[in-house]
Amino acid sequence: MPTRNELKELAKLRLEEAETLFNAxxxxxTVYICGYVIEFALKARICKLLDTNEYPSSGKLKSAYAVHDFEQLLLLSGLQKKISLAHADLHTNWSIIIPWSPEMRYQPKGTISKNKAEEILDAVRDKPNGVYRWIMKYW
Known part of the structure; x- marks a missing residue:
C-alpha cells in the first residue's frame, strides 16, 4: 500500500496530468484524473490522522478504507467539521467535485465539455479555496 508521502506525490502528479490532459x-x-487528486490527498490526510506511514487499505481494515467515495473519505480524514466551517468558495468547490466516481472511466468520449472540465479542474486547484489546496493544509 502507498505511504503517506507517496500519496502526496501522487496527488501532485495527478494534478499535473489533469492539467496536461485539459491543455490537450x-x-x-481531465475530470477522471482530478478525482484521484482529491482521493490521494484525503488518503494522505487519513495517514496523518491515524499516525501511520501506510494507508490501511488491506487486511481487516480493507472494507473501511479501500473506498473512493469523497464523503466517506472526508469523514475518515477528520475534516468533515472543518469543511463545514470553511469559506463559502470551498463549499462551492466541494459541491462541484462531489459527483466524481471512478466509474467515470466508462463514460464515452465527449461526455464532459471543456467548460465542465475547467470548472472541476479549477475547483480542485483554486488558490486558496480549491479542494486540493485546502486538504494540503492538513496532510
Whole structure:
C-alpha cells in the first residue's frame, strides 16, 4: 500500500496530468484524473490522522478504507467539521467535485465539455479555496 508521502506525490502528479490532459483537449480524462487528486490527498490526510506511514487499505481494515467515495473519505480524514466551517468558495468547490466516481472511466468520449472540465479542474486547484489546496493544509 502507498505511504503517506507517496500519496502526496501522487496527488501532485495527478494534478499535473489533469492539467496536461485539459491543455490537450482531453476533457473526460481531465475530470477522471482530478478525482484521484482529491482521493490521494484525503488518503494522505487519513495517514496523518491515524499516525501511520501506510494507508490501511488491506487486511481487516480493507472494507473501511479501500473506498473512493469523497464523503466517506472526508469523514475518515477528520475534516468533515472543518469543511463545514470553511469559506463559502470551498463549499462551492466541494459541491462541484462531489459527483466524481471512478466509474467515470466508462463514460464515452465527449461526455464532459471543456467548460465542465475547467470548472472541476479549477475547483480542485483554486488558490486558496480549491479542494486540493485546502486538504494540503492538513496532510
Amino acid at each position: 483537449g482531453l476533457y473526460d480524462g
